[in-house]
Amino acid sequence: MYDVVFKGKFLINGNLIEGYIGISDGKIAKFSKAKLKGEEIFRTQTHEVILPGMIDVHVHLRDFNQKHKETIESGTKAALHGGVTTVFDMPNTDPPIINRTTFEEREKLFMKKAFSDYALSFLIADNCDEVQKVDADFYKIFMGASTGGIYSKNFEKDYSCAKAKVSVHAEDYELIQKFPKREPIVEIKAIEKALSVSERLKKPLHICHVSTKEGLRLLLEKYFPWVSFEVTPHHLFLTKDDFVKNQLLKVYPPLRIKEHARFLWENIKKVPIIASDHAPHALEEKENGSAGLPGLETELALLFTAYNRRLISLWQIVEKTSLNPAKAFSLKNKGFGIGKDADLIIVNLKEEWRVKPEEFYTNAKWSPFEGWTLKGKVEQTFLRGMLVMEEDEIIGKPRGERIEKG
């Protein structure tokens, strides 16, 4: 007898199976085609599918002195609403997470306020002595300034000092001065540099939000096993044309001309991870030029829409939003398999819905995809076997836990 049993369609190694998932103590205990008995049973409908919750490796939850932009509470509720069960919190907060005190304060806040599970980060910028005092799940380096303004003046030195995987924002500081509109060269040169240092150091590295054709090509050519990278939905679904029409779509790296997005889609099979880079600001701040876009509540639905248009398979979505993030960041308890946390979502692949940001949980209260009709909706979200979101409502109290490292 399992605590919870899910009955319906799910994917194992790329194959759609009709069967049962048995959950014990919040973990996936069994996949079975034959009937399983449970104390509680969730049956899904024919148009629904059971998928792993998304592990989003790039999320800015703000809080601290920027609660008007987002709080850990509002952001992790937004996560569950969008089908994201684990968020990787970014450290360019105000104050930034660059010393032990702020890191510990961040951890305490998450323990109290997080509705989803989470990974904690630490910002490296010439503070190697402080790095030694904390035990972050991952580290972040900005090669050029973004929101928060802190960047690394010596990438190699900062990268050497990290104690776990480094997520890098690859836009080169000097080139940003030369090309303030951050043309592709700014990203390409930074990726080139990060890869050449990584080739020597052979330390875990993750390249954030690859947005250019040449940047992606470089990564596909030099694909070291210790390097992973991500592409964001906004760089897949939006282009510079959209930005010209709507200045609120300002983001770093910027939206590119069509050929880049087309190249990302053409090579989507080889992209290991999709992440939101959820970076909320108040509408007024956006109107005054702040860079960053909210994305937690639209990213999976956009991917389901792409699935419905045959641009991506369901299995590829599972790999890029759950299996690969878990592997790339050595998460012991996450991913979709026996013994892993039962973080599941039930998705109606046929449901069409309109993006209305006023119904979202994020404090951003606007969306780059406002007014779009998306096909595919997360109907229920389960965190470690517990129902935490149903029909757009968050259920229960903050139950988020920190991820375990393998």
Ligand SMILES: [Zn+2]
């Ligand atoms: Zn970011």
